[in-house]
Amino acid sequence: MKCNLRRRFLFLYLIVFVIIIILWFRPRPNAQKFDYFKLALQWPNSYCLLDYVTCRPAEPPQNFTIHGLWPQKNDGSELRNCDVKITMPDQILDNMRQKLLEYWPNLQNQNNWNKCKDFWKGQWTFHGTCSLPEFDQQRYLDTAINRKNDYDLLNDLDSAGIKPDGTAYDPIKICEAVKGRTTKVPIIKCFKEKSSGNVIFHEIHLCINDNGQDYQDCEKLTQCKYSLRGCPRNIKAIFPPMPPPSPPSVADYLQEAWDSKLEDAAELKLK
Numbered sequence: 001m002k003c004n005l006r007r008r009f010l011f012l013y014l015i016v017f018v019i020i021i022i023l024w025f026r027p028r029p030n031a032q033k034f035d036y037f038k039l040a041l042q043w044p045n046s047y048c049l050l051d052y053v054t055c056r057p058a059e060p061p062q063n064f065t066i067h068g069l070w071p072q073k074n075d076g077s078e079l080r081n082c083d084v085k086i087t088m089p090d091q092i093l094d095n096m097r098q099k100l101l102e103y104w105p106n107l108q109n110q111n112n113w114n115k116c117k118d119f120w121k122g123q124w125t126f127h128g129t130c131s132l133p134e135f136d137q138q139r140y141l142d143t144a145i146n147r148k149n150d151y152d153l154l155n156d157l158d159s160a161g162i163k164p165d166g167t168a169y170d171p172i173k174i175c176e177a178v179k180g181r182t183t184k185v186p187i188i189k190c191f192k193e194k195s196s197g198n199v200i201f202h203e204i205h206l207c208i209n210d211n212g213q214d215y216q217d218c219e220k221l222t223q224c225k226y227s228l229r230g231c232p233r234n235i236k237a238i239f240p241p242m243p244p245p246s247p248p249s250v251a252d253y254l255q256e257a258w259d260s261k262l263e264d265a266a267e268l269k270l271k
């Protein structure tokens, strides 16, 4: 009788133990589903003014370019590094070379294909993997480029009298001009330039539904006055023109020579 009871308890313990083991090792989804995308578009001249950035070549394209396409949660958080084992294949990038270089350049290494690829691979791992499985690598890149090409925001700003001429503009007016086109509230980003203390207009973030197609207000904002980030209240932000051409430094020259050597070597290896 007693023995039977003990056995039953042992059996119970065993069951509990097995359940704990199963719960412990169950496949846990390593990413929550994202709610929407932020498409970050940068003004290249501003990016090149950041004190930790050196643009190569020093004269970047004179149009907004993609910084990234970032899956977001409605609670205001950003998902990152969701499935780092799924990488961006070189093949996909090689096939999209022209488009990527034009719309999504690595401004720090525009002429170095391998470093460009590292930039997109990094964006994919850090951000893109959080839109899996709906968005695979190809669809993720296509979505960023297609949405960037929905609007000619440089032209829309120009129509609102806002030009990259080195003068300062009310960032709320920048937001209004973008909203006038997309009908949705974007995020406007600025930063303070260390050397001059000037506030620089840097990025426009457009928010896109999780279908990768339709636009929506960013962060459920209803008005442009709430959409400024890093742009201090009542201070106008400079919209910087093309940087003056700088004679290439010896360091840049050596870097480029070295990069092209590496590229040649890489290509030889492929053959």
Ligand SMILES: *[C@@H]1O[C@H](CO)[C@@H](O)[C@H](O)[C@H]1NC(C)=O
Pocket: 062, 063, 064, 148, 149, 150, 151, 152, 153, 154
């Ligand atoms: C800037 O980019 C937009 C959207 O990609 C494009 O429609 C426009 O033609 C470009 N403007 C210039 C001056 O290249």
